[in-house]
Amino acid sequence: xxxxxxxxxxxxxxxxxxPLQICYEDHEHSxxxxxxxxxxxxxxxxxxxxxxxxxxxxxxxxxxxxMPWKRxxxxxxxxxxxxxxxxxxxxxRQQLLAFPLDAQQQPNSSLSLMSVDYHxxxxxxxxxxxxxxxxxxxKFGLSAPQGFVVEQKLKQLNALSTxxxxxxxxxxxxxxxxxxxxxxxxxxxxxxxxxxxxxALIKKLQxxxxxxxxxxxxxxxxxxxxxxxxxxxxxxIPAARQMLSQQQQPLPDHPESxxxxx
Numbered sequence: 579x580x581x582x583x584x585x586x587x588x589x590x591x592x593x594x595x596x597p598l599q600i601c602y603e604d605h606e607h608s609x610x611x612x613x614x615x616x617x618x619x620x621x622x623x624x625x626x627x628x629x630x631x632x633x634x635x636x637x638x639x640x641x642x643x644x645m646p647w648k649r650x651x652x653x654x655x656x657x658x659x660x661x662x663x664x665x666x667x668x669x670x671r672q673q674l675l676a677f678p679l680d681a682q683q684q685p686n687s688s689l690s691l692m693s694v695d696y697h698x699x700x701x702x703x704x705x706x707x708x709x710x711x712x713x714x715x716x717k718f719g720l721s722a723p724q725g726f727v728v729e730q731k732l733k734q735l736n737a738l739s740t741x742x743x744x745x746x747x748x749x750x751x752x753x754x755x756x757x758x759x760x761x762x763x764x765x766x767x768x769x770x771x772x773x774x775x776x777x778a779l780i781k782k783l784q785x786x787x788x789x790x791x792x793x794x795x796x797x798x799x800x801x802x803x804x805x806x807x808x809x810x811x812x813x814x815i816p817a818a819r820q821m822l823s824q825q826q827q828p829l830p831d832h833p834e835s836x837x838x839x840x
Contacts, residue, residue, distance in 0.1 A: 597639040598800070601650040602626050602663035614825075624765065624822070625664040625691040629794045631818035636811045648725035651675075657799035664691060666727045666790040676801035677793050678812040689812045690791030692819070696728050698783040699767055700759040701752055710785045713737055715758070721748050722761035728788050732761065753779055761787050 602625070613620050616630040619642065626642070633640045643650075643659070653659040655674040667677055667685040678689040687693070698720065700706045705715035712735075713720070719739025722729040732738040739757060741748055751757035753776055762770075764786075771777040794815065796808050 597641045598633075598660040599643065599658075600629070600633075600640050600661045600663060601643040601645050601653060601659045602629075603647045603650065604644040614822075623664075625792050627822055628691045628815060628818045629663045631821055632794065632811055632814040635814040635817055638807070638811055647723065651725060654795070654797045657797045659797065660800045661794060661796040663794055664792045665795045666694075666792060668727060668730075671795075674798060675795040676798060676808060677795050678808075678815075685791065685793065687791040689815050690793050691815065693789070693791050695764045695786040696722075696761050696788040696790075697764055697767065698759045698761055698787045699749070699752065699771075699780050700783060701755060702779050702781045704752075704755075704758060704781075706758045706783070708783045708785070708787060718756060718758050720759045720761065721751075721757055723748075726761075727790065728761045731788055749774070749780070759783070 602623075613622050614627050615621075616627055617634050619630055621627040621630045621642065622644070630640070630642065642663075645653075650659065650662055651665070651671075654662045662675065665671060665675065665677075671677075672685075678686045680686040680688075698706065698708050705717075706720075707714045716737055720732050720737045721739050721741045722732055724740070729738065729740075741751070741757075748757065748760040749770070752760050764782075767782070771780060774780075794812070801808055
């Protein structure tokens, strides 16, 4: 198949009339994610790189947009965006967005972009503790990027302290002992802390606070009008993961049996 790339587009033999409009999280939530070129297009983070490669393999032209996470989900939910990269499954989201499902109509983790561990990051001298079920030692509260599934889990544990600003402010508040902990995807935190001058003062609590597959999802509008196109793209994700894992930047392990959204 003959392909070429230009600016923000991935072009191969077109299967759709116009490029699909696909969004994913912006710089605020992932400022230090490594960039990789996929057929001439800059994609930030392993999840977006797998998605971009899957579109290339499926021969589907796309235009990628980085925007605030809650806005990205909203725009896809109302059909202004055709899809979203990196979405964790919830029953509420499935009402608005199309996920790849298995024969039992459950989220198919074998077609996810990657599996992610979310950890609690706290000050090295903090009394915060997490045993996998309960939190203890909370004084000021915990936070997470707004709109993420882990934010809802903190709320369920009555530990959420909502921040108006984003990732950098959360870590700084932890360092300044104004917040007990901040929940981040491990691959995001690793990239961010690698270049933070006070990284040695931050510790990662075990076990993971939350584990989930991240999916490439599509708007209900597109799912209704072109269901076969969605299946064609999703079916390319395993091959895309394998291709990228063989390149310079390996992706996190992808256990096919990862349970979705415990």
